[in-house]
Amino acid sequence: MKPHRLVLLGPPASGKGTQGQLMAEAWHLPITSTGEILRRESTLGTPLGLETDRYTSLGQLVPDEVVIASIADWLDANADAGFILDGTPRTLGQATALDALLEKRGTPLTDAIFLDVPPAVIEDRVRLRLMCARCGRTFRLGWQVQEKTAACPQCGGTLERRKDDDPTTLAERMSAYAEKTAPLVQFYDARGLLRRIAADQAVEKVFAQIAAALGRAEAEKEAAPRP
Template structure:
């Protein structure tokens, strides 16, 4: 089963993807990881993506699509989670073309619903581990030791794009570019909506596994 986790920044997609990987042997394709890999290796695509990410903007479709296409065509996978991709209708259509080349398809799209006030609260309290990429929150998902990752003891940091001024840019971009995907996949009868308000990570995961018919 290949799935897309769709929702605004801070809705919990990354955390839920981690839990699916740990509990159901899914593989996660995160554009954030692809960007970091290309940035670390100082590829042409990586250098351009770095400038945009640090300024709080989304990476253009052309760059993102090329990174995703390279990954999908060079790797074998089953039960793949698309986390943070596609972000636009154009990306969704390109993804369909890429998957067609491997005789694969998207089975379900999970939409995480959360209002903007709660999104701001979540994002301004988010912490990440630069080593293993796991995410935490100063209130809702605290590490066992303050500012230290539970898994590799690395120091936790605030992402550059999780500062308030950058968050506002990201949320605006989401409404304009990504929100239309809700109707796009709903019209294909692939969309399942989950209300994230008032739920911790474990409660949300139960809803997610039910929606995917895994439990």
């Protein structure tokens, strides 16, 4: 298989975190997100981290060039054999800068996976979503866990509602997404990279669609040992 160099796009609660983890595990790809990259620079106290702290302490957005420089650091350390960027880039500015950065490295994106979920479904999902305070995995109430007070099925940690998931915050995140991130769908479509996935389905069906879109499904069938 040629290496996959992927961005994973989609509105809040479209399943990026879950699908990203599945893809990373199945295909041995390093995965990260803007938040994770910026937190790492900040924890390590790098010059970029100090700059990031300066903006966040003022409650301001970290500028695109700082985000992209941090991504460049991460790629240098992790991305020799492909990568997944989960929910990154978030703006057209970041997408354009990321394109230029990857072009310079000789490692252009191979696919932009768009998890397409209607807004009404998202509201429902968020209302029923619980996150593990220990391992960060999310679960759906009434489906993967039966009670609000259940322990994490993966690690036994405490499940709680994410702060981002209260209705006011969700409305803000949805409008920020519509304004800043939704235009990326067209951006990647114009470059022939967009793989639109109908993500309003069970986790394993969504994953199967992604595998098919990346040409993995056939490849894996052929590679599987014959009886």
